Every structure is written in C-alpha cells, then in structure tokens.
C-alpha cells in the first residue's frame with residue numbers, strides 16, 4: 001500500500017475494509033468512468049486501467065468516485081462508500097441510478113442575482129446532508145450583485161443552516177477562486193451543483209484549468225470504433241478531485257427525509273412537543289409550532305418551505321415505491337401469462 005493512495009482520496013475508512021490477504025494480493029483503485037461493460041479505474045500512480053465487469057457485477061452497481069479492489073484485469077470487490085449521490089431512474093427495473101460516490105464536499109452554487117432562492121438551496125442542502133456530504137454555499141457574481149449587496153446574499157445563505165460555510169466571490173477572479181482552497185486539497189473530492197448559468201463551469205475551470213463541457217475523451221474501442229465518453233473526474237490545481245457527471249447537474253430530491261429533518265431540526269424538535277403527535281400545525285390546540293410563529297421565534301416562510309420540501313420528497317419517494325409495486329404486478333402478470341402458455345403447450 002503506497003502513500004499515493006491518499007492522493008486518490010483513499011482514507012482509513014477504506015483501509016479498514018481490507019483483509020490481510022486482500023491487502024497483499026489486490027490493488028485498490030478508484031472508478032473514474034462507468035461504461036456499459038467496463039470501468040475505467042485509476043490506481044495509486046493515477047494510471048488509467050480499463051477493467052472488465054464480470055461475475056456478479058454490472059455497470060449500474062458502480063458510481064464515479066467509488067473505490068474498489070482489482071486483480072489488474074477485473075474488479076474483485078466494491079468497497080463501502082463514505083457518501084453517495086443517487087437519483088431516481090425513469091425505468092422500473094433499476095429504481096435509483098448512482099451518480100457519484102465518496103464526495104467530501106458539495107459546492108451548492110448560486111449567484112448574487114435572481115437565481116438566489118432559499119427553497120432551492122435548502123433542497124440541495126437536504127440532498128447533501130442525506131448523502132453524507134459537507135455542503136458549502138458558493139455565491140458567484142459578487143462583482144455585479146443585483147437586487148441587494150453581496151454581503152446581504154451571504155447573510156441570507158448563512159441563516160439557512162447552523163455553521164453553514166458560505167463563500168461569495170467573483171468566479172472569474174483567480175484570487176477569489178483561491179478562497180475555495182480549503183475544500184480542494186490533496187485527498188479531497190468535490191462536486192458542484194446549481195442551476196444553469198450560475199457559474200459552475202467558471203468555478204470548475206478556475207479549480208482545474210479545464211473546460212469540463214468540452215473535455216470529453218475520444219478513443220477507439222476494442223473493435224476500432226470511435227467512441228466518445230464523458231470524462232467525470234478532474235484533478236484540481238490544489239491536488240483534490242472534482243467529480244462532474246451528467247446526472248450531477250440534474251439532481252432532484254428523493255428519499256431525503258433524514259436530510260430534511262436535520263436541516264430543519266429546529267422545526268422537527270418543536271413539532272415533537274406539540275400536544276397531538278399527528279399535529280398538522282394548523283389550528284390545533286397546544287401546537288408548539290404555531291406558538292413559535294406567534295412569538296416571532298419561527299419564521300412563517302421557513303415553515304412553509306419545510307412543508308413544501310417534505311411534500312416534494314414524499315411525492316418523489318412515493319413514486320419509486322409505486323414503480324416498484326407496478327414492477328411487481330407486471331412481473332406477476334408476465335409469469336402467469338407464461339404459465340398459461342406452457343399449460344396450453346402441455347409442458
């Protein structure tokens with residue numbers, strides 16, 4: 001085990017999962033690309049290897065950023081993740097699609113203009129907390145704030161969550177980009193989310209020196225055909241890794257009840273002291289939340305956003321369950337049709 005594994009983002013969390021035998025015989029790698037039938041993995045020397053997916057593994061088991069053990073040709077074992085971002089898949093068969101693994105910090109990006117929206121920031125905060133990732137709010141366009149001052153935007157973002165880190169900057173200014181260094185050093189893994197046009201690509205270019213959107217790799221596959229695959233892991237100037245997968249930019253909320261509870265712990269704590277355990281915080285007597293609003297301790301807008309976020313999460317999580325239900329019904333029906341056919345054929 002060489003020291004350079006640290007550079008890949010390897011920590012004690014992963015070392016602790018290895019048996020002495022695995023330690024001796026297998027190579028730790030980090031997944032940089034997930035293809036249909038193979039994975040591109042980086043070893044401690046940051047050499048790219050194409051590893052075959054064989055045996056029990058299929059591509060959808062893996063996310064960019066995963067750590068695994070390889071025998072040099074194949075993946076032997078996937079290691080437990082420190083954090084995971086997934087999204088709901090459209091199809092029935094696989095309910096969630098893995099987007100990225102083992103990210104330390106999520107830069108939730110917005111700008112000093114109409115894009116700044118507390119509800120949207122809270123949605124990303126809930127996603128980060130649920131996934132086990134430290135959120136940092138990055139507010140771009142501090143050099144040309146609209147509607148209010150850059151400091152006012154910073155204050156509004158800070159108020160969203162206790163001890164929340166907020167960096168307000170001009171993403172085009174290298175001196176400002178340098179203020180992001182605490183999250184970009186050797187061993188650290190970062191991802192960016194935010195709406196279109198807020199400056200994600202500009203921040204990414206500042207951190208890596210590369211244009212992410214155009215950094216696709218063209219190469220020839222085994223049969224000599226040209227293929228274009230999107231690169232997803234980029235080395236940052238400060239030594240860390242930036243993960244940018246296509247799914248990262250379209251993250252939606254799902255199955256994030258714990259993340260929402262943590263983000264709004266003041267409200268959840270209050271709700272626990274309401275007189276009725278099923279209190280809807282509308283007109284019930286003994287409602288601690290109504291009392292906090294009346295006394296000015298709780299902001300009505302915040303309560304409203306909490307409700308909407310919970311509804312959105314419930315709706316999106318429910319759909320997954322329903323899809324599963326539909327899938328089961330469909331496979332039952334398919335089975336009974338097959339059975340009937342076999343019976344007709346006299347099998």
Ligand SMILES: Nc1nc2c(ncn2[C@@H]2O[C@H](COP(=O)(O)OP(=O)(O)OP(=O)(O)O)[C@@H](O)[C@H]2O)c(=O)[nH]1
Nearest residue numbers: 140141142169170171172196197198199200201202
């Ligand atoms: N003045 C100023 N312009 C910025 C700043 N950050 C980004 N921009 C500009 O805003 C525009 C959009 O920035 P991008 O980096 O492309 O935004 P994006 O979030 O990557 O957008 P998508 O690729 O659509 O997701 C570009 O013209 C940038 O030059 C900033 O801090 N200050």
Ligand SMILES: [Zn+2]
Nearest residue numbers: 274279281287
């Ligand atoms: Zn109540």
